Amino acid sequence: MTRTSSSASVAASDVAGHESGYVEPRTQCPHLPSSPFPAMHASEYPSMGTPCGSCGSLQENWVCLICHTVECGRYVNGHMLVHSMTADHAIAISQSDLSIWCFKCDAYLDAQAIPELQPVFALMHRMKFGEEPPLLHLSDAAISMC
Numbered sequence: 001m002t003r004t005s006s007s008a009s010v011a012a013s014d015v016a017g018h019e020s021g022y023v024e025p026r027t028q029c030p031h032l033p034s035s036p037f038p039a040m041h042a043s044e045y046p047s048m049g050t051p052c053g054s055c056g057s058l059q060e061n062w063v064c065l066i067c068h069t070v071e072c073g074r075y076v077n078g079h080m081l082v083h084s085m086t087a088d089h090a091i092a093i094s095q096s097d098l099s100i101w102c103f104k105c106d107a108y109l110d111a112q113a114i115p116e117l118q119p120v121f122a123l124m125h126r127m128k129f130g131e132e133p134p135l136l137h138l139s140d141a142a143i144s145m146c
């Protein structure tokens with residue numbers, strides 16, 4: 001009578017690992033300015049196609065939401081990252097796809113879920129596409145006019 005007592009307690013090791021590239025946009029960010037973003041008029045924003053202020057690149061530029069400077073993204077020369085550190089301005093919006101990035105959270109911010117970001121997102125959308133963003137959920141206060 002052979003009795004094997006080898007316990008089969010080999011821990012199921014994490015084979016998969018979580019390496020998916022997609023990161024949920026944050027719905028909160030502690031780095032938003034306490035006062036509303038300044039300048040909610042298109043004339044005060046750099047027009048679409050403004051070159052990077054540091055290298056003149058026209059690719060994948062970002063607009064700093066604090067001071068409206070235009071700098072290129074990480075896949076170009078990363079000048080918006082430099083700006084975020086030197087100027088301590090954490091939040092920028094992409095001119096190419098209107099995504100909003102917080103350099104301190106190191107994450108995208110959900111413009112639809114963060115009330116402070118909705119006006120600037122809508123403004124940029126109007127500048128880029130000439131129309132209101134289709135899915136913007138305005139706060140109840142702004143909608144209660146029926």
Ligand SMILES: [Zn+2]
Nearest residue numbers: 052055072079
């Ligand atoms: Zn640049």
Ligand SMILES: [Zn+2]
Nearest residue numbers: 064066067089
């Ligand atoms: Zn700035």
Ligand SMILES: [Zn+2]
Nearest residue numbers: 029031102105
């Ligand atoms: Zn943040």
